[in-house]
Every structure is written in structure tokens, then in C-alpha cells.
Amino acid sequence: MAYFARAHSTPVKIARPPSKEPEATRSPASAQGRKDSVQRQCRNIVIYGHCKYQDKGCLYYHPSAPESPTPSSAPLPSVGGARPQSPVITGALSAHAVNAPVFVPKATSAFSALSNSASPPPVTAEPRIGDSNDYDYQQEEDAYQDYSLTDGQTGYDDYQHYQDDTGVDMDSMTQQIDQLNAQYYDRHYPTEYNGATAAAYFGASAAPVFVRQPLNYHLYTPTAYPDLRQSTTSSHFVPPSSELRHIMQERSETIRGIAPPGTKVPEELQGYHTLVPLEPTGPGVERRKFGSWYSTVYRAIKASDGLPYILRRIENYRLMNQSAFASIDFWSTLNHPGIVCLKEAFTTRSFDDSSLVVVYAYHPNAKTLYETYLKDSQQLSSTASPPSASAPTFVPGQRSARFQSFVPQQSSVVIGQSPVIPERTIWSYIVQLATAIKRVHESGHAIRGLDSTKVIITSQNRIRISTCGTMDVLMHDTPADLHLMQQDDLSQFGRLIFAICCGNTGASSGPHFQKSIDHLMRVYGQEIKSLALWLISKQTIKTIDHVLESIKHRVLQEQEDAFHAVDRLETELQGELENARLFRLVTKLGFINERPEFAREPRWSETGDRYIIKLFRDYVFHQVDEHSNPVLDMSHVLTCLNKLDAGADERIMLVARDEQSCLVVSYKEIKNCIEAAYGDLVKAAIASPAAYKHR
Numbered sequence: 011m012a013y014f015a016r017a018h019s020t021p022v023k024i025a026r027p028p029s030k031e032p033e034a035t036r037s038p039a040s041a042q043g044r045k046d047s048v049q050r051q052c053r054n055i056v057i058y059g060h061c062k063y064q065d066k067g068c069l070y071y072h073p074s075a076p077e078s079p080t081p082s083s084a085p086l087p088s089v090g091g092a093r094p095q096s097p098v099i100t101g102a103l104s105a106h107a108v109n110a111p112v113f114v115p116k117a118t119s120a121f122s123a124l125s126n127s128a129s130p131p132p133v134t135a136e137p138r139i140g141d142s143n144d145y146d147y148q149q150e151e152d153a154y155q156d157y158s159l160t161d162g163q164t165g166y167d168d169y170q171h172y173q174d175d176t177g178v179d180m181d182s183m184t185q186q187i188d189q190l191n192a193q194y195y196d197r198h199y200p201t202e203y204n205g206a207t208a209a210a211y212f213g214a215s216a217a218p219v220f221v222r223q224p225l226n227y228h229l230y231t232p233t234a235y236p237d238l239r240q241s242t243t244s245s246h247f248v249p250p251s252s253e254l255r256h257i258m259q260e261r262s263e264t265i266r267g268i269a270p271p272g273t274k275v276p277e278e279l280q281g282y283h284t285l286v287p288l289e290p291t292g293p294g295v296e297r298r299k300f301g302s303w304y305s306t307v308y309r310a311i312k313a314s315d316g317l318p319y320i321l322r323r324i325e326n327y328r329l330m331n332q333s334a335f336a337s338i339d340f341w342s343t344l345n346h347p348g349i350v351c352l353k354e355a356f357t358t359r360s361f362d363d364s365s366l367v368v369v370y371a372y373h374p375n376a377k378t379l380y381e382t383y384l385k386d387s388q389q390l391s392s393t394a395s396p397p398s399a400s401a402p403t404f405v406p407g408q409r410s411a412r413f414q415s416f417v418p419q420q421s422s423v424v425i426g427q428s429p430v431i432p433e434r435t436i437w438s439y440i441v442q443l444a445t446a447i448k449r450v451h452e453s454g455h456a457i458r459g460l461d462s463t464k465v466i467i468t469s470q471n472r473i474r475i476s477t478c479g480t481m482d483v484l485m486h487d488t489p490a491d492l493h494l495m496q497q498d499d500l501s502q503f504g505r506l507i508f509a510i511c512c513g514n515t516g517a518s519s520g521p522h523f524q525k526s527i528d529h530l531m532r533v534y535g536q537e538i539k540s541l542a543l544w545l546i547s548k549q550t551i552k553t554i555d556h557v558l559e560s561i562k563h564r565v566l567q568e569q570e571d572a573f574h575a576v577d578r579l580e581t582e583l584q585g586e587l588e589n590a591r592l593f594r595l596v597t598k599l600g601f602i603n604e605r606p607e608f609a610r611e612p613r614w615s616e617t618g619d620r621y622i623i624k625l626f627r628d629y630v631f632h633q634v635d636e637h638s639n640p641v642l643d644m645s646h647v648l649t650c651l652n653k654l655d656a657g658a659d660e661r662i663m664l665v666a667r668d669e670q671s672c673l674v675v676s677y678k679e680i681k682n683c684i685e686a687a688y689g690d691l692v693k694a695a696i697a698s699p700a701a702y703k704h705r
């Protein structure tokens with residue numbers, strides 16, 4: 011690469027670099043300041059042979075003919091070299107050799123033409139991967155802080171002096187920045203952000219003067235307000251950041267779990283494998299019933315996409331008519347956040363019987379409302395008999411058979427012993443269920459099974475109805491009136507509210523009904539009590555629209571909390587960008603370092619410019635303490651990588667492995683080395699058709 015000079019120095023004694031560049035190293039032009047601008051020749055004349063500002067207030071001397079080298083013989087200024095700051099290098103390498111990224115514009119665009127119509131014609135060059143990375147944004151940013159855009163004459167004066175101080179021609183630099191801008195926006199905003207938009211936004215007259223900096227998306231600053239940033243407090247739907255991370259990791263672990271040894275499950279079932287029962291199975295275990303059927307829920311992985319699903323198996327189901335699956339079409343297309351997605355249904359003999367299997371989306375670590383709020387208090391109650399095989403036959407439109415026989419006798423044990431669910435949570439559940447019911451009813455269907463075992467909590471304060479569609483298949487042969495089924499949905503909804511508020515599945519019936527009413531009134535107030543009573547009442551014709559009308563202010567609150575959750579989660583996601591960025595950086599280092607094919611390459615040897623990368627890798631990852639023990643300091647690694655990614659000017663001392671020489675080099679220089687080395691690798695990979703094919 012042309013960017014680097016060959017090394018030519020010998021090992022030197024290790025010495026710490028001075029922390030600041032001494033004043034003496036600054037250019038005399040800079041020290042002299044801005045007093046002599048009128049006497050000095052304009053640099054645009056030196057480089058271009060003319061100055062377009064000559065008649066527009068340029069304070070410099072403009073001879074009639076150029077006295078200096080022609081543009082073709084003038085050296086191309088290093089765009090990155092805007093500051094007269096020469097890195098201190100001691101030892102085997104020349105830092106100047108490393109600090110010379112040359113910007114070669116790839117193409118011009120409409121936007122660049124718009125923003126600087128008077129610019130000289132663009133330099134064309136072969137397209138290069140990582141063009142924009144070769145360009146030193148940071149120094150450009152610094153440069154433009156010195157360039158006052160608003161001061162008119164003063165701004166131009168600063169501009170010229172800046173040019174004098176640095177030896178960089180601002181016109182050419184402006185042109186290059188315009189081109190970079192154009193490349194960037196062409197790439198990222200091909201249609202929305204074109205030249206026309208820019209002109210409309212900034213005003214056509216401002217376009218030639220106003221130069222926006224290209225976005226340096228490697229320089230991260232917080233983008234969210236503090237109240238949206240990773241939070242230590244819990245919001246309604248989103249737990250604190252650390253807890254959220256923990257929950258997600260637990261879910262990920264759960265998904266990868268397998269069944270305990272000895273569990274009897276089919277190895278493969280209609281394209282699903284790795285079945286894991288989600289409820290106790292086997293001899294001696296109390297069997298649960300789904301209506302009149304025994305059912306078991308499994309998690310399984312689908313071979314075709316590798317994703318986990320729920321298989322709800324209904325034992326001993328005989329499919330009499332294929333039309334029983336007609337409703338599956340509807341449920342599998344229903345997409346509502348309050349309903350677990352149904353994927354497909356089939357019958358199978360893989361369990362050594364004839365089973366119906368209904369496949370649903372899997373929500374890792376979900377728990378039913380019953381398991382969460384009611385199970386413990388039910389078990390405390392001496393009469394809380396678990397569901398048994400002799401449970402009454404399921405009657406369509408009635409509650410799950412599991413609770414038909416349940417009559418609490420010691421209400422004092424039940425009521426008041428369950429955890430009191432905050433009122434806000436109860437309203438949140440009510441709103442989520444009401445909107446789910448609304449969607450199903452307006453589509454001409456019914457939920458058919460809304461009790462505390464058929465509603466799962468999938469994340470903080472988020473619930474979903476888990477078995478929609480299964481009952482439609484099971485009860486296909488039994489004619490049922492849609493209106494009655496929908497009325498029954500609402501009654502079950504009311505009973506569910508009673509159950510979770512009172513911690514008792516039978517709270518809405520039997521001798522303890524009055525106590526339940528008192529409890530509701532005392533703990534939650536009139537509004538919830540009235541709603542629950544209205545839902546279970548038999549006299550009125552109810553519709554879900556009535557319910558939603560009466561709770562509309564609660565729906566608004568739910569919507570606000572949901573939007574807050576979206577904002578919070580987006581912010582959490584933003585943080586993950588950092589991980590990807592650092593991972594890419596480490597990957598690049600991995601690609602570059604220790605490549606056997608470069609073992610004999612001079613550029614990778616101790617006198618080659620790429621030796622820096624090797625030493626930097628040692629500096630980041632192979633630190634040792636004074637006893638030569640490894641230092642495994644993650645924060646050191648993160649700090650180094652962040653500074654590297656940002657191309658910071660800070661210098662570090664890299665020491666050779668034999669400790670006989672060292673070099674002092676800035677992160678920016680190391681970054682340039684890495685970009686160049688990686689660019690070479692990419693070029694080589696693209697040049698090889700086989701490698702390119704597998705990229």
C-alpha cells in the first residue's frame with residue numbers, strides 16, 4: 011500500500027511519550043498567527059492557479075500568474091493531516107508512515123454538485139472497499155470547528171488562516187467532504203435524502219457554503235434521554251435492564267433444554283423433534299383434563315426452521331371428519347398480541363394412540379395465571395381438590411371441567427392468602443383480554459375456554475390466551491350457537507376477574523360469593539367490582555363493545571404504557587449495537603493477526619508497518635502483571651477497543667515482545683493500519699472467485 015513507508019529505524023530504549031505535544035513543535039505559521047494574511051500569497055493560487063474568492067473578499071495576495079507549482083505537481087494533501095501534530099514514534103517504525111490515509115473519492119453525485127457547484131471536477135479512482143474508513147473524519151470534524159460558517163468575512167479569514175496553519179487547501183478538502191457526504195447519503199438515503207431534499211431544507215443559496223459533516227457512526231454518544239436509557243427501575247411492561255437481560259438469558263437457556271432421561275416421548279413427530287413435556291407426566295402423576303380429554307403440553311423443535319413450538323396433545327381423539335380442522339385456517343391467520351398464535355394441527359399415532367396435536371407459538375418460561383396466582387392458595391385450601399380423571403364431562407359453553415367440581419369451603423384460607431395483585435396489573439389484564447376477545451368476536455368466532463389455566467403470562471404484565479382453536483376442533487361435531495358461545499366467553503371473563511382478584515377459582519359462585527364481592531370492593535374498589543358482576547350476570551345481553559366502552563380510560567392508560575415499553579426496548583436494543591460494533595472489530599483483528607501465509611511477508615515482520623497491529627493485539631489482550639501473570643481485565647479490553655474504533659488521538663506505548671524496543675502510536679494510527687490491512691485481505695478475497703463465492 012502506498013500509505014506506509016518502509017521502516018528504517020533500529021530498536022531504541024523504551025521511553026514514555028510526552029503527554030502533550032510541545033509548543034515548539036507547532037508550525038511557525040501557526041505561531042505567527044493571523045496578522046500577515048494580506049502579505050502572504052493565497053494558497054489557492056499556489057495549488058489551482060486561481061482563487062475563486064479573489065474578488066469576494068479574500069485577504070491574501072493574488073499575483074496575476076501563479077508562482078508556485080502547478081496543481082499537477084503539488085503534493086496531494088493528506089485529508090487526515092489537518093492538524094500540525096506529528097506523532098512521537100520511538101523505535102522500529104515511523105509514525106508518519108502510518109498516519110497517511112489518502113482519500114480517493116469514488117464518485118460524484120447530485121448532492122455533491124448541489125452543495126458545491128463551483129468545485130473543481132472530481133478525482134476519479136478505482137472503487138475501493140472501505141473508502142469512507144480511509145477518510146479521517148475526526149480530523150475533519152476538528153478542522154470544521156475552526157471554520158466559522160456564520161461570520162461572513164471573519165469566517166473566511168479563519169478559513170484562510172486555517173489553511174495557512176495546516177497547509178491543507180480548504181477548497182479541495184471541502185470538495186472531498188462533499189463527495190464523501192454524497193457517497194454516504196447515496197448509500198444510506200438513496201431516495202429520501204437526495205440533493206433536492208437538501209436544497210429544499212437548507213435553501214439553495216446555502217448549499218455551496220454549508221457543509222455537513224459525514225456521520226461518523228463509530229463515534230458513539232448517548233442518543234436517548236436519561237429517563238429512556240437503560241433503567242434501574244421497572245416500568246409497567248419492562249423490568250429493570252439487568253433483570254430484563256437475566257430473563258432473556260433464562261429464556262434462551264430454557265429453549266435449549268432437553269427432557270429428563272427416561273421421559274417417554276416420540277423421537278420425531280410430523281417434522282418436530284426434541285419433545286419436552288411442560289407438565290408432569292408418567293405413572294402416579296395426577297392427570298389433567300382439557301374438557302373431557304386428557305391433554306399434555308410439550309415443547310418441540312421444528313426441523314424445518316429450528317424454532318421451538320408448543321405441541322398441545324389431546325389423547326384418544328378420533329377425527330371423524332376432515333372438516334373438523336376448518337377453523338384452524340382462521341386461527342392460524344389470526345395475529346393478536348393477546349392470543350398465542352396457532353400454527354397448525356394434525357393427528358398422529360406416534361404416542362401409541364390416536365392423538366390430536368395442535369401446534370402453537372412457544373413463549374419460553376410462560377406460566378399460567380393459575381400457576382402464578384392461584385395454585386399456592388388453592389393448595390392451602392383443604393378443599394382445593396386437584397383435577398381428577400372423574401371430573402364431569404365438559405359441556406360446551408361452560409367452564410373447564412377442571413373447576414366445575416371445585417367449591418371452596420374455607421374461604422378465609424383462600425381469600426386474603428393469595429398475593430394481592432396490584433390494581434394496575436388487574437386493569438392491564440382486563441384490557442388485554444378484552445381486546446383479544448373483541449378481535450375474536452368481531453371475526454365471528456368465540457374463545458371457548460377462558461380460565462386461569464388457559465391464560466399465560468409471557469412477560470412482565472403481558473398475558474395471552476393460550477388454547478384458542480383447540481376446542482373448535484374437539485367440539486366440531488357438537489353444534490353450538492355462536493351468540494351463546496360469545497356470551498359464555500364474557501361470563502368466563504367475569505369469573506376469571508373474580509378468580510385472580512380473590513385468589514380463588516370459585517370466588518364468583520357458591521356460598522362465598524358475598525365475601526368475594528366484599529373483598530373486591532375493599533381491595534380494588536367499585537369499578538372492578540361492577541365490571542366483574544356485570545360480566546357474570548345472566549340477565550343482560552352483553553357485548554365486548556360494552557366492556558371496552560366502559561373501560562376506555564383504562565385502555566388509554568394501557569396504550570401509554572405500551573408505547574413507553576416500546577421506547578424502553580428500543581433503547582435497550584440501541585445498547586446492543588455496541589456489542590455488534592466491538593464484535594466486528596475483534597473479528598477484524600482475528601482475521602488480520604497471525605495469518606500463516608504472511609509469515610514471511612516483510613510488512614508483517616518487526617520492521618513492517620503491520621507489526622503495530624500485532625503489538626496492539628498484545629497490548630489489548632496479553633497484558634501481564636509485574637510477576638508475569640496474565641491480566642484478564644475486560645474493562646481494559648473494552649476501553650482499548652472503543653478508543654480504537656473511535657480513532658482517538660491518545661497515544662499508547664507498544665512494547666516489543668523482547669522488550670528491547672517500543673513505539674508510541676495513537677489509536678488513530680493503529681486504526682488506519684487495521685483498515686489498510688483488512689482492506690488488503692478483502693481485496694485478496696474478492697480477487698479469488700472461490701473465496702468470493704463463499705463470502
Ligand SMILES: Nc1ncnc2c1ncn2[C@@H]1O[C@H](COP(=O)(O)OP(=O)(O)OP(=O)(O)O)[C@@H](O)[C@H]1O
Pocket residue numbers: 288289298299300305306307320350370371372373374375376377378380381397412463464466476
Ligand atoms: N404457548 C405456550 N408457551 C409456553 N408455555 C406454554 C404455552 N402454553 C402453555 N404453556 C405452559 O405449559 C404448561 C401446561 O399448560 P396447560 O395449558 O396444559 O396448563 P395447565 O395448567 O396444565 O392446564 P390443564 O389443567 O388444562 O392441563 C403450563 O405451565 C403453561 O404455562
